[in-house]
Amino acid sequence: MTWSEEMQKPTISVALCTYNGTRFLQQQLDTIAAQTRQPLELVISDDRSTDGTIEMLEAFARTSSFPVRIHQNAQQLGSTRNFDQTIRLCRGEYIALSDQDDRWVPEKLARLGKLLDEDAGAGMAFSDASLIDDTSQPTGGLLWQSFRFPEQVRERFAHDPGAVLLERPVVTGATMLFRRSLLRHFKSIPTSWVHDGWITWMSVLWSKPLFTAQLLTEYRVHASQQLGVGEVSVMGRVAEMRHKQRATYANMASELEVLLAYVQQSPQLETREQWTAEIGRAASFFRMRAEAPTHPIPRLLFLVRHFAQYRNMSAPAWRMLSRDLLMGGAKQR
Numbered sequence: 001m002t003w004s005e006e007m008q009k010p011t012i013s014v015a016l017c018t019y020n021g022t023r024f025l026q027q028q029l030d031t032i033a034a035q036t037r038q039p040l041e042l043v044i045s046d047d048r049s050t051d052g053t054i055e056m057l058e059a060f061a062r063t064s065s066f067p068v069r070i071h072q073n074a075q076q077l078g079s080t081r082n083f084d085q086t087i088r089l090c091r092g093e094y095i096a097l098s099d100q101d102d103r104w105v106p107e108k109l110a111r112l113g114k115l116l117d118e119d120a121g122a123g124m125a126f127s128d129a130s131l132i133d134d135t136s137q138p139t140g141g142l143l144w145q146s147f148r149f150p151e152q153v154r155e156r157f158a159h160d161p162g163a164v165l166l167e168r169p170v171v172t173g174a175t176m177l178f179r180r181s182l183l184r185h186f187k188s189i190p191t192s193w194v195h196d197g198w199i200t201w202m203s204v205l206w207s208k209p210l211f212t213a214q215l216l217t218e219y220r221v222h223a224s225q226q227l228g229v230g231e232v233s234v235m236g237r238v239a240e241m242r243h244k245q246r247a248t249y250a251n252m253a254s255e256l257e258v259l260l261a262y263v264q265q266s267p268q269l270e271t272r273e274q275w276t277a278e279i280g281r282a283a284s285f286f287r288m289r290a291e292a293p294t295h296p297i298p299r300l301l302f303l304v305r306h307f308a309q310y311r312n313m314s315a316p317a318w319r320m321l322s323r324d325l326l327m328g329g330a331k332q333r
Contacts, residue, residue, distance in 0.1 A: 009117060011040035012109055012177070013092030017082045019047040021100035022056055024220065027136065029060045031103045037110035039096070041067045045086040048076050053100075083173070083195040084188055087180075095180050097173035097196065101220045103132070108216040112177035115210045123207030124178040124200065126171050129217035136218075143172065143219050154211070162204050162275070166256070166282040167313065171200045171209070175217050178203060185266075190258050201259060205269060249290035256283035285309045289324060299324075 014032055018025065032042060042064070044057055054072065061068035071089060073082065087095050094116060096109060108127075115125040129143040144150070149157075149170045157164045164170060173196030182202045189198045203209045260279045263272055288306050293299045303324055310321050 009037070009113065010093035011091070012037065012094045012096060012113060013090035013180070014039045014042045014096045014098050014109075015083065015086040015090055016042060016044045016098040016100065017047065017079065017086055018044060018049060018053050018057065018100045019082075020049045020051040020053060022052050024101035025053060025056055026060075027103050028098065028100060029056075031106070032098065033060075033064060034106050035104065035109045036106050037113055039066055039109065040092040041069060041090070043069050043071075043086055043089050045071045045073060045077075045082050045089070047073050047078070047082050080189055080191060080193065080195045087195075088183065090180060093180055094177050096177045099174045099220075101222070102129075102174050103136070103218040103220075105216050105218070109177070111212065111214060111216060115212065116177065116179065119210060121208055122179075122203075122210045123182050124176060124203035125210040125212070126175045126177070127212045127214050127216040129172075129175050129219040130215045131221050132218045133220070134222045136220075138218075139221060141221075142215070143175070143217075144170075144213075147172075154213075157209075157211070161209055162278065165200065165204065166278065169197050169200070172196055172219070173199070174219055176200075179207070182206060186262070190262075192258055193255055197255070205263070205266075205271070205275065246290050246294075249286045253283050253286035253290055256286065281309075281312055285313060292324065 016028075016032075032039070046054060046057070054070070057068070057070050061070065069089065071086070073085075077085065083097065087097075094113060096112070098104075112125045112127065116122055131139040131141040131143060131146075133139050147170045148168070153164060153170070157170065173194075176196060176199070178199055182199065185202055185206050186198075189195050200209065256279055260276065260283055263269060263275045263279060266272060269275070288309055292302050303321060307321065313320065
């Protein structure tokens with residue numbers, strides 16, 4: 001490819017949010033600098049760090065081959081509001097979200113960018129990631145394994161991404177590249193949502209998401225991570241879910257109710273009626289699951305009585321019901 005052809009490609013902004021990230025931040029900055037498809041800019045919003053993060057960013061900016069714009073928040077915003085602010089400061093045609101503690105392979109922006117370059121109807125592209133630990137060593141795990149996103153689910157996602165997302169999230173912002181044009185469809189990310197989940201849904205509603213199984217990010221797993229994916233045993237996951245299930249289902253119901261309101265207030269969305277029905281059905285489904293009794297016999301009777309709602313979802317009904325029955329052993333407080 002000639003230099004002029006390279007220059008004609010859509011530009012990419014990298015949106016990085018930081019907070020007391022000096023331990024791993026330099027590694028991520030170095031991998032952004034090493035991208036084979038260089039970004040137009042690196043846009044950073046720091047959420048009032050106190051550990052030298054700003055000094056590290058300023059040192060990087062002095063030697064960077066691309067512009068680095070650093071915004072320091074007057075007050076702490078938290079992850080979702082900080083990312084919402086950062087992406088709206090970006091000028092590139094594509095925006096890549098960056099956590100402060102991961103690492104990117106050199107071809108990440110090039111490969112995700114190529115997916116969007118070749119499909120004007122796609123609003124977002126994302127990839128799988130390998131997991132690394134606090135010492136930057138591979139754990140042997142993959143991000144999609146943690147998200148339960150195997151090949152058969154990926155095939156469903158390729159044809160009907162919304163149906164999969166109504167069951168569970170499968171995309172994380174650290175692996176995402178999306179078109180800045182998606183921002184015109186919403187004024188701000190609802191605070192009840194995580195930023196990447198909302199952006200994923202905007203891609204589904206207004207365009208389509210693409211994905212690749214290539215490992216383009218090294219996703220760090222460590223105890224201090226705010227929004228991470230830990231590796232636990234099957235029994236450990238069951239025990240944890242018994243305590244968190246009700247809150248998880250209630251949170252999913254609340255998020256979907258916010259999304260439903262957004263769809264209902266978007267008359268220009270051609271598929272509004274379809275999504276109103278599907279999202280409304282899923283919101284009611286998760287609300288029902290959140291309100292299920294915890295004691296085994298009342299729980300069994302309650303869930304069987306609502307079995308029709310399981311059958312209305314795209315995932316196998318008996319599998320979901322069995323999982324909910326299994327998770328019903330938590331003690332009441």
